[in-house]
Amino acid sequence: MNKGLLIVLSGPSGVGKGTVCSVLRHKMPELVYSVSATTRSPRLGETDGINYFFKTREQFQELISRGAMLEYAEYVNNYYGTPRDFVEHTINSGKDIILEIEVQGALKVKETFPQGVFIFLMPPSLEVLKQRITGRGTESQEIIDSRMSIAAEEINLIRYYDYAVVNDEIEAACHRIQSIVTAEHCRKERYLASLAESMQAASEKA
Ligand SMILES: Nc1ncnc2c1ncn2[C@@H]1O[C@H](COP(=O)(O)OP(=O)(O)OP(=O)(O)O)[C@@H](O)[C@H]1O
Numbered sequence: 001m002n003k004g005l006l007i008v009l010s011g012p013s014g015v016g017k018g019t020v021c022s023v024l025r026h027k028m029p030e031l032v033y034s035v036s037a038t039t040r041s042p043r044l045g046e047t048d049g050i051n052y053f054f055k056t057r058e059q060f061q062e063l064i065s066r067g068a069m070l071e072y073a074e075y076v077n078n079y080y081g082t083p084r085d086f087v088e089h090t091i092n093s094g095k096d097i098i099l100e101i102e103v104q105g106a107l108k109v110k111e112t113f114p115q116g117v118f119i120f121l122m123p124p125s126l127e128v129l130k131q132r133i134t135g136r137g138t139e140s141q142e143i144i145d146s147r148m149s150i151a152a153e154e155i156n157l158i159r160y161y162d163y164a165v166v167n168d169e170i171e172a173a174c175h176r177i178q179s180i181v182t183a184e185h186c187r188k189e190r191y192l193a194s195l196a197e198s199m200q201a202a203s204e205k206a
């Protein structure tokens with residue numbers, strides 16, 4: 001069976017990754033969403049197993065030590081990571097999966113899975129990014145300042161991604177991501193067809 005695509009949607013905190021993913025869920029119901037594990041406390045309205053698997057630091061370290069994480073990162077004093085089994089099982093069953101993760105983790109996935117599709121979601125400007133993260137109202141000023149200073153470093157790493165998508169308007173950003181996924185499917189099909197052709201040619205020669 002052909003494997004599914006592993007799509008990594010990354011970018012600075014507050015750029016709109018979660019918002020874009022929740023709109024994409026309706027537009028692309030066939031796409032599977034990876035639920036991350038974290039040691040941060042749940043926000044109001046967040047549910048264990050839906051938004052995140054909420055863990056203590058000890059539980060998270062135990063998951064790391066038994067190799068259960070595809071990637072993980074320490075971000076503003078908390079661990080965040082992607083459970084490995086679910087991702088591997090999904091792509092091996094031919095379905096596409098999307099990971100919504102920060103930049104250190106995305107670059108670790110790229111080392112182990114370079115055939116993934118790496119998309120960096122960009123804010124229209126740093127000013128807009130600050131307005132979005134502040135306007136969300138979920139973080140203290142101290143955490144917002146830490147996330148904003150990390151954002152500037154993260155944007156410098158955009159060159160390691162396959163695509164950059166500006167999240168100026170939610171519908172437009174989703175449309176761009178849908179186009180990328182369609183193009184990546186076509187590219188994979190062409191690659192598989194040319195592989196089959198060369199194998200056929202080699203067996204006819206033998
Ligand atoms: N295109 C947009 N235009 C205006 N506001 C937006 C847009 N995209 C997202 N927002 C708003 O910006 C805020 C941050 O969005 P969101 O929580 O999705 O960001 P995030 O990248 O997932 O953040 P984090 O990485 O911290 O989880 C939210 O209040 C959301 O409603």
Ligand SMILES: Nc1nc2c(ncn2[C@@H]2O[C@H](COP(=O)(O)O)[C@@H](O)[C@H]2O)c(=O)[nH]1
Nearest residue numbers: 013036037072073080081082100101102105
């Ligand atoms: N490396 C990983 N980063 C992740 C993962 N899940 C979420 N994240 C990112 O962490 C920050 C902070 O998230 P928040 O929910 O506290 O705002 C944000 O950039 C997320 O995308 C993960 O599994 N691995």
